């Protein structure tokens with residue numbers, strides 16, 4: 557069942573195209589992350605959905621109803637802004653129920669909703685607090701509660717966690733996901749943090765230059781990126797120029813027969829091989845793979861990365877946790893790329 561449908565949306569600011577023919581269908585209850593580099597149009601897309609920007613072309617449809625010309629305050633949408641935009645002159649409960657107040661809800665209804673939402677965001681009994689008496693994480697929760705006050709059909713959040721430090725941010729990612737799941741509300745979160753997107757989302761939408769590059773489940777995008785941009789943007793990967801010819805990938809002077817599970821975007825021609833660090837195997841020099849030299853070692857605690865130079869091309873390999881082998885800069889080694897895990901993209 558599709559709850560939110562975005563049909564061929566374009567948005568121009570003067571001659572600049574911020575959104576270019578964007579179409580999407582988002583089923584009810586899904587948690588969607590809009591991901592992409594700065595300036596790719598994520599916020600603009602969210603604002604068009606919310607009715608804060610008018611599209612140059614296209615439609616926004618919720619549960620079959622065209623919302624494109626409906627003013628923001630008449631749309632069943634809740635929004636959390638990056639700045640949070642809480643009102644300092646209102647207490648916590650006043651902030652949370654503000655969207656109900658402007659829609660004319662009576663006092664009893666507002667109080668009941670404030671109590672319910674304060675419990676949901678784990679701030680029970682804090683309705684009378686002033687905003688400046690709250691921590692960063694608590695303010696975040698108040699903004700989330702306010703976004704949910706009208707029982708929205710669609711919940712929109714623009715980089716809601718970007719102001720929090722790393723530890724609290726990870727905690728709030730999980731909390732936000734749990735709140736969303738308990739309500740089953742269709743949710744779209746803008747983020748430029750791919751780890752955040754992979755942690756939270758049912759559906760990740762990767763954008764670049766106002767165009768959707770790929771939409772899919774996190775693991776699907778990680779394993780099967782649609783192009784070189786997505787491969788490089790999601791997770792860590794090595795992108796190596798290659799040629800696909802006669803059933804093999806030619807890379808760094810080696811000819812690697814295409815194996816079952818390898819994902820190859822073209823039959824023949826020049827492309828790029830995307831190989832994740834965990835799929836680069838290192839053996840002693842002379843083992844028959846691609847010769848390389850160790851340039852640097854990076855110990856990341858839970859994993860160890862070896863940086864290598866192969867014919868001037870930098871390659872990162874991740875040592876498996878059980879590997880006892882140790883390497884030093886200057887060591888000569890032989891590399892192989894695990895069959896079935898090789899992705900050729902254009």
Ligand SMILES: Nc1ncnc2c1ncn2[C@@H]1O[C@H](COP(=O)(O)OP(=O)(O)OP(=O)(O)O)[C@@H](O)[C@H]1O
Nearest residue numbers: 569572574592593594595596597598599600601748
């Ligand atoms: N009101 C506006 N007038 C002119 N240009 C705009 C306006 N709003 C956005 N833009 C431009 O549209 C492009 C997309 O902006 P948008 O804010 O949607 O990007 P974003 O992906 O959310 O980026 P960020 O991660 O930096 O917030 C940018 O180049 C931006 O400068």
